[in-house]
Amino acid sequence: MRHSLVTFPVVIICVSIALISLRKQFVSFYVGRLFSMSATPTYEKELRVATLAVKRASILTKQLSDSIAQAEQGTITKEDKSPVTIGDFASQAIINHALSANFPQDEIVGEEDSQDLRDNSKLADQVLDLISKVQSETLEYSESLGDLQDKQSVFKSIDLGNSKGGSKGRFWALDPIDGTKGFLRGDQFAVCLALIEDGKVVLGVIGCPNLARNIESNTKQSGTIGGLYSAVKGLGSYYAPLFDSGFTELAQQQRIEMKQHYSPQDLKVVEGVEKGHSSHSTQAAIKAKLGFDPETVAEKTINLDSQVKYCVLASGQADIYLRLPINDVYREKIWDHAAGNILVYEAGGRVGDIQGKPLDFGKGRLLPSQGVIASNNRVFDKVIDAVKSVCNL
Structure with missing residues (x-):
């Protein structure tokens, strides 16, 4: 009986020590998890700015796509023979300006430069008119993106896309109108923006102004016209209607995944x-x-x-x-x-x-x-x- 009384406190002490040890491990594990989560970039601001900038540029380019005659009148040809429209210049100016206002240290790899626009006053006026119009139609975006007020600021913004890229640091890659020939036909085109860090793409936003939600074949397409497709490294890919106003958090967007077909x-x-x-x-x-x-x-x-x-x-x-x-x-x-x-x-x-x-x-x-x-x-x-x-x- 005395032996049992002696060993009982020892057992209690051992159990207490074990519980304390487990508690420390538990706290250490969850503190580590919280630290890891807080240290992992979620790119919330980058996604918001990129989304709103792509949406504003998509509204502008969609209006041009719906007026092909106007788009063709505002077309020049670069040395590589690809058509460049006032839409390309206006879209790049809008997006570059938004990126520079929010992330002034980031470089931008953009497709266009302003030289041809500087040499053509009529086209420059058309570009500024388009930008002013879409800015007035999307005033709720201006606090996040800023506005362009004159031709010189438009030229300057376009030329922010002169980065050479590289394997170190971060930069944005922009195609203001990808598929210019499709755009001129009133067919498919896209406004494409990606964030690249140390040579790896970590965020992408694509606005597809003429794309139907459901694509079954070349002749069978249906659903909402205009799609916004976004992806963030480690968070998945998402779809939302392009022309819904404002920014929608990823949690409220539709998660998209590829089917794993093989046959x-x-x-x-x-x-x-x-x-x-x-x-x-x-x-x-x-x-x-x-x-x-x-x-x-x-x-x-x-x-x-x-x-x-x-x-x-x-x-x-x-x-x-x-x-x-x-x-x-x-x-x-x-x-x-x-x-x-x-x-x-x-x-x-x-x-x-x-x-x-x-x-x-x-x-x-x-x-x-x-x-x-x-x-x-x-x-x-x-x-x-x-x-x-x-x-x-």
Whole structure:
């Protein structure tokens, strides 16, 4: 009996010590979790500013797209023969100005510069008029984005896009109107903005003013016109109606994910419209290699301009994106793929070059690789094998 009385306090002491130790571990674990969460960038301000800037630019470009005659009158041609419209200049000025006002230390890799606009007073006046109009229509955005008041400020904002990019620090990649030829046709185009840190895309926002919510084929499309597609590293990819006013938190947007199709009868492919952007004959051979039925392959192929293709892919309405090089020397521009790249990855897909290697956004304004292949995670390696076989890689 005395032995039991002696051991009882010892047991109590041991149990107390064990509870104290567990409590310390519990507190340490959750403090660590809280610290880790607070230390992880959520890019809340970046996403808000990028979203509102893309929305304002999308409203402007949509109005132009709906008035093709006006857009064609405001068109010039750059040395590389691609059409540039007043919409490109106005969109880049709006977005660059918003980024500079909120993140003055960040550089911007933009597609346009202001020289042609400076040399054409009539076009410059048109650009300023467009900007002034959309600013008056979106006054609720001005507190976050700021406003442009004169031509000199427009020129200055456009030229903020002169960064060379690189593998260190952070910068934005902007395509003010991706798919200019589609824009001029009144067809698909996109306003694309991405944030890149140390060569990695961490945030992307794409405004698709003419894109229907549901894309089943080239001829069967339905639902709300105008989509906003956003992705943040580690947080997923999301859809919201583009022309709803203001900024909607990601938690209130619709999460989108790719379907993990694998069998040829279930797969759909998105490709470009312009033959000068990719080898359509090679793409046809790759689809045959993958086992597409020649009787139905046309129905399984969706042709779209711009990074709209990435949005259709990320939302699970297609499975594969093929963009094959048209020659051995051409290199893709980073602003044509940065926002779409993170959108697909965060939706459960992969993006690479024709060798299957991830795209490198840290080597300047151009991607140091050939072609772009994107698909869901499950079928990616199979697609790359087909590309290598057809292209003799």
